[in-house]
Amino acid sequence: MKSSYYFWTDISPKWRERKFRVVSLVIFIVLWYVLSLWIRELPTPVETATTFYQLITVGEPILGRTLQEHTLASIKIVLKGFIIGTVIAIPLGIIIGRYKLAENLLNFIVETFRPIPPLAWIPLGFVLFRGLKETGWFQIISHLLGLGTSVAAMVQVFVVFVGAFFPILLNTIQGVKAVNPIYIDVARTFGATEREIVWKIVIPASFPNIITGIRVGLGVGWMCVVAAEMIGGSSSGVGLFIWDMYSIGGGSAEIVCGMIAIGLVGYIMNEVLLFVQRRVFKWS
């Protein structure tokens, strides 16, 4: 009894938090195990772990790629779509958030496009990009993005872009609108120009919201790429991997491993951005 008492009470809150994490993971794995005894198709935790080890050391049977190679391929696609989305969404969000005219002009369009699920863009993406494939612009962009001539990869980047774009845009707009007007008044009393107000006040003041948008956008983008890879035409990626494992006859342990990889990467991405957020915003 005494040891269990210490387990719950000793040392710092940080370690207590970590212990809770371990405990919840253990409970989860036990439940999983029980469930896998009951549902035969569900791999047991041990089977999954063994398969996971196989997949990262030897690789999968179809293309012979390791799970981390597939994951890395997906990450590259996500980063490309996400960066394009960020670069467009942040300035646009600042403009819409700050200037009534821009808001009136664009709000309707944004709010109409926003409910369209990113994945619904896939068919149109294929049609458009196949049509554009031979044009110089497509080749330049595709080359710059390091996508070769793959229409599928372009579509994936595009879908990630759509997925990441709206959360970043909306959070930026919200952040810009929420800037305390007194900061702008202060700047104006010092004779700041509109340009200075935007760069020195609006952007730093709305940065916490922008970062939140980036975090959500990256998360959505990550979900989108996996789904887009399943649609076909790609030659690598976790989505493709999961779909292939399913196609060759339901390698459920492999499928679960792919899903775990997705979850872990998403978790790490979020943690990295949270870390950045806390670092940059020690003032808030």
Next chain:
Amino acid sequence: MELTLKNITKTFDGFVALENITFTVKEGEFVCIVGPSGCGKTTLLRIIAGLEEPTKGEILLDGEPLSHHERDIGFVFQEYGLFPWRNVLRNVEFGLEIRGIPKEERTRIAKKYIEMVGLSKFERNYPHELSGGMKQRVGIARALAVNPKLLLMDEPFGALDAQMRNILQEELANLWMKEKKTVLYVTHNVDEAIFLGDRILLMTASPGRIKEDITLELPRPRDRASPEATALRKRILETLREEIIKSL
């Protein structure tokens, strides 16, 4: 710098906030505007600062229109308005940055003013780490750093507790005697106005008009408890009371 207001009127959607405000603040004078809440004191200050346009009337600084002198005005806000993403030093440097003063020089100037308000130890701190009184000291240092010829202060100590307010009033009085800025100071606190002002402009309840222009002949540093101050306070409070009752 001499400030002249001629017939300033401000209406918002038919509501008259300020009506025919006319007065002059002489070079180096410390003028307090006292009035019941909602009388348009803050609006008046914002108009002088160029943050809002008057509906009618004219503002002159040394005989010239306001637009020629935008950069000669410093503003201290009630809510401090410190930028939370900048530390104390960078907050005080802000106005100097806008004026395009090179990095090294603006740091030197900012440090001088931070020292003047007694916050040298806190240069690297962020606003959320400071108390209300310290924040407003930063606000004052920031406004003074650009060496404005006219300092507008909008209830700068309104959010502070009474003790802190007294201390900052004393500091401000000392600073003013050293720097000799022209100051226009808005407050609803009569004691504060008597302690600080060369003149007190009493405003009526809405629509805001100047009701009385009182020149204070009290020696400095002021004695809060002197019989003259007490008598003056009594008189002003009575006038204000009438105004407030009228506005109910």
